[in-house]
Amino acid sequence: MKNLDVERLLQDIFKDDSVFDVKERFEEKIAEYGISKTRALKLLNVDKDVFEEILDGSAKQPNLIHVVKVAEFLDVDVHEFIRMVLRNQNPENIASIDRARKLKFLMKNFDVKALTKRGFFDGGDEVEELVEKVLAYFGYDSIAEYESQLVEPLYSRSKRPFSDKMKDFWVRSAYQTFRLIDNPNPFDRNRLKDTIVKIKPYSQDVNNGLYIVSRALYNAGVTVIFQDYLDTTHVRGATFNIKDKPCIVITDYLKRYPTLWFTLLHELHHVLFDYETVVSNNFHLSDHQDLFLIEEKANSFARDYFLPVDGFHYIKNYINNPYMVERFAKDNEIHPSLVYSFYSWYQKELYGKNFFGAFKESYPTCKSAVSRLNPISWNEESIKVASEKIKAVFELK
Template sequence: MSNFEIDNLLKSVFDDKSKDIDLKQLFEDKLLEYDITKTKAFNILSIDKDVFEDIISGSAKQPSIINVLKIAQFLEVELNDIVNAVLKNQSKENIAALEKAKKVSFIVKNFDIKKLGKIGFFYDTDNVDILIERVLNFFGFDSINEYETEISKPLFSSSRRNFSDKMKDFWIISAHQCFKSINNPNNFNREQLKELIVKIKPYCQDVENGLLTVCKALYSIGVTVIIQHQLVNTQVRGGTFVVNGKPCIVLTDLNKRYPTIWTTLIHELHHVLFDLEIIEKTNFHLTGEPDLFLIEEKADDFSMEYFFGVDKFNFIKSHITNKFIVEKFAKESEVHISFVYSAFRYYQDKFYKKNYYGSFNEFFPNSSLAIAKINPLNWKENNLKDVALKIKEIFELNTL
């Protein structure tokens, strides 16, 4: 039985307008209809008289589901109806216990309490009511049923969902709700995006303001970009969503590498240009995760070639230890110097299986400087609506 069905049952228990069934009267009517005695009925059902009376009267503290099913069959009533009738006669303590079980099931099924506690989303508590309140406040819902109806079911309806990967699901839902609350008012224009993409590259040279400037420009043509901090045990670099009918991109600070944020942005914009119809059908696409519908290599090659492609790598690889030449070549290529070293690492690994990822770190700027002004979403925020409003204000202030 789903949480939705339990919600309805619990609601009907306290709803004076719900259908009441007099189980005792139904039983008496069936005895007359079948022309049998109570004793005969108990024997047929293989239920002790006192057990039967306790279930019918509602005094049974934990009635056996098998016995309830037997009685439902004998009385020819729907299972939900007899469960509802039994629940109406249950004590407040038993009803509260059922409600708590539903809450516990919801939390443990959907959220990794331990890991979310480590990042500050959950506080150090075992109180399920506090955990539920935190979740509902953060996502902006009034009930578990509303959460499942508005988010979980529709968002994952077209996607294969692994319930063991709760942190990734949390990341996805957070991004989706943030985009939904921002609700970019600008119409998406694919032709304007094609014109804008060719102008983006030089802005990567401005560590503190370049990304913000580009995100504002994208927002003005209907593409919303947000930043979410990486979650424990997730390897997602970014993602492309379609929310309110418009493309939305979420970037993360995976590995804290400045060039990676930019190459991921261009990677996602490639998906917006060429794969938007597919993504709209599946609700979202994650970069760094296997995808049955999209060819990730195309987007990867596009983003790498965009900033510093194979031809440039072939020229600079023999001069990589000469800082003067690298700086000059980076300037000519209109990229930050870290992109040259990042491309060198990438292509050395791709073509020669050589690992240079520990080299040249001194030339990589702090990635937090690039994302700070976009108000990246962390997991200690009170609620997503406030975060979304802040981001919206940033993008709509002096938008290009």
């Protein structure tokens, strides 16, 4: 007997294709072998009533050994025979099998506990409701459609920790959003370079700066969206290649306004200088441990863009003087919170001192900075609805 492929079996049970008539096949075989039905069942050591229950689906818990023995006697593929037997089960048994299939789908692909805590799932939902939520969110009609439309898996390991599942969910949400937005503007690298040069002053406008910059990037063929941070992913941003166009995701990781701008410039560096790597992998998650050198170059680019080390050495002597920080920030065309943020980073990097909690009151909220761009959250609408809202923002005349 071939090895029993349970995965294939569960997938095949619910196919619509027809199956053979077992009773007819059994009659053919006993005629071919020249034995009676009673003799055949005796040799198989299968009780007549058990045999009938297997065929008509009345057996509440069909004995797998008996099912396999009959399949071998009929000389049919054991998967095909088991599928037929299962499809003949009563509605209650079929429903329990379907529920097991859906449960496997959820456990394999999602960290249900974390997504429930985040508000994506309702804690009181049953398995069927959880699956419906996933399919509705991504815009698919069935599990089969969901699985056939996925981008390349983020991780190749068969046993993935929950954090990997959350990253997969985050990546697939972003991918589907970009696919639905479908930026019509061709990617223009020269226009992107011209846009980057002009970005810095917009960091001073907390409520509209990111909105204005993101619209300008959209017109250059670069789509930027914001997704709420998902616990355990530790991803602040990512760059995708969708239909040969760069797409960037930024999160509110660490909940710091300066981090939004730093991440944006970090990802734009990947678009300018690492795009071949992004294209070959479909996407790139920033802070990826295996790409340390690429990440460091992007980090240095973003830091030098807003506050190079010379600026730090100047302002460190006046960091406790709000007036001097304000004037310094204005002269350098950046928001004062970026001065405090990069000051803290340089202190840690150069002197091993921790100032990251010293100036929190000077940081605007991320929410006000991204609100006009309709950031993707995890407890409200489907990706289709969210994508339509984002696209309307970008294409507003």
